[in-house]
Amino acid sequence: MLNVLFFKVTLLFYFLGTSFFLFNLWDRKGERTWGGALSEGDGASPPSSWSQKLAVWVTGAGFIFHTLALVTRIRESGYIPFTNLHEAISFFSWAIVLAFFLVEFRYGIDVLGSFILPLAFLSLVSAAALPNEVRTLDPTLKTIWFGIHTTLSLLGIVAFAIAFIAGIMYLLQESFLKSKQFNSLYYKLPSLDLLDEWNKKAILLGFPLLTLGIISGALWAQYSLGSFWIPNNPKQALSLGTWFFYLMVLHGRITIGWRAKKAAHLAIIGFVGVIFIFVTLA
């Protein structure tokens, strides 16, 4: 089937993209020099090295094949393809690569790819390991509410993934600044302030998506199962738990100053929790 072929090509391209991006971490050309950084405004980056350009192009090609894989799968199956874990993870991987391109073009911070691409590639590998046959769907999964529920929830998770990556980058940069290690990654990583800002924005975006995802999920449950709330359903309980966690994170940031390092920790804990729930319950 065509979508499987596209999927495998994507896997290859993401593998190459990941390799080039990781190679970039050791490449010294992308470093900002002290003199150079002063003359430029913040957020501007030096001309990208060849390996950076190659990594972006390879990833772009992978992204096109990934899009084709998803589109052909929808056409072949006739439904929005997030009904099993393979499909969900594949969509997640596609969406974070999309997010990478959006941020890359907006901020031009090349090092982001070195963090996002490995995550995208690993997700895709785990998706590849899962059964991915096109199934005859349970009629309850064919309602529009289920499609909306899964899409919004997954986009919410993508936003939390971005917050997670911003958190990791924050902790790295923070440790370099604390320990006064001025290695090449230090020069490539953006400022702590910007990373904290990404963290905040990503959760601010992810939280309403998750909220709407949960509401549409409840509506779907109402229509197809006859009740908003299914007692003793761990999936519902844990989704609500996640929702409360991120509510607490946002509330804490606004009212008691859970920002900076603390926010980075929370973003990492939150996303790891989400993935754990997602994988164990799916």
Add this chain to the structure above:
Amino acid sequence: MNIVIVGLNHRTAPVEIRERFSISEKQLGEALYRLKSDPLIEEGLILSTCNRVEVCAVVKETTQGFEAIKNFFIHYQPNISPDVLTPCLYMYAAGDGLRHLFRVAASLDSMIIGEPQILGQIKEAFDQAILHKTTGVILNKVFKKAISVAKRVRTETKIAENAVSISFAAVELAKKIFGKLERKSALLIGAGEMAELAARHFVANGVQSIAIANRSYERSLELAKEFNGVPVKFEDHVAQMAESDIVLCSTGAPHYLIGVDEVSKVIGVRRNKPIFFIDISVPRNIDPAINKLDNVFLYDIDDLQLAVETNLRAREREALKADKIIDEEIERFSRWFKSLDAVPMIVALRDRAEEIRQAEIEKILGKLGPLTPAQREALESLTSSIVNKLLHSPLTVLKEEAHSTNGNMILEATRKLFHLEEVLSKLDQEKKIPPEESL
């Protein structure tokens, strides 16, 4: 007689040691006096900045001179054992000493190559030494030369372009923490020259509000006017920290002004907004332990050095050019220095007199026409005897007093009175003057 330098700097000694040897302006007079009281030391000068403490001296004998200055250091801080101190000290004599001094003045030996402050600090140290009368003919000449070499390096190389300093490094670090500095506020504690310079850098890079806390409120007002900032009372500096993203500390206080307790409270009030402390004071004014607190970043003077080392590579090319200029100048200077030895001076003086005598005889022979050998001999002996009698006293003084305390002054005076520069350099080129071991 030789020129020697003994000292320690940011490369050889950590700040813990340097701050102990840092000599304030008030203490400098006494230290100079103590240095000069050693009979081995003919002339002496002390340069004390936050990155270096150096003693430059003219000594009678090199090895003993080194020992004498080393003892001066040991006695200055008896608490630091000589075993700890000795590896921190470097010792240079003669040409190496001059090279070191010229490189220091030209800012080639600075933490940040090409930074301009060191030249001012050298001028200040020189003025202090003159004020306390511890320099003489040689060191005066040496330091004037060092200053002119530094200026030449500055104009002939790009060493001072893209001016960098500790403050510059601090601004770059602030950008790594805060991104844009436009909406950030800074607090200066202590309004010394360093603080002022750093404030200028921060303002140039977008920082809009600056609060200034100085022990002298007038000085705070003055600086506040200059930077469009807010003067605050010195006692209020801790309260002001809650509203400041960048805290720049540069006071002359000999102890910590800011500790862990104050800062953890401040972070609480700031609700974890990061705060960047820059401690450019030596001795340090901020307890290093605060760097362990979350969202607190503390950089002392040594940390800033680390931060700029990456940029130094670009300046090293220019430093190579500067080293060539310095070699040239040392070459010229050593010619003068050699002339301060009595032997070549006596040779030069005799040569100069003989030259004049010969020239005058040639002239008179032209006017008188041919002479008998007896007449010629009488003329020769008459002129020779005048010259010898005139020179007798100066030569005796030179021979006897060249190694006395005033010796260098007499040698220098002789050189000037008889215009001996040309003769000396000719003699030097013809290698008539025996090479001296010292230079």
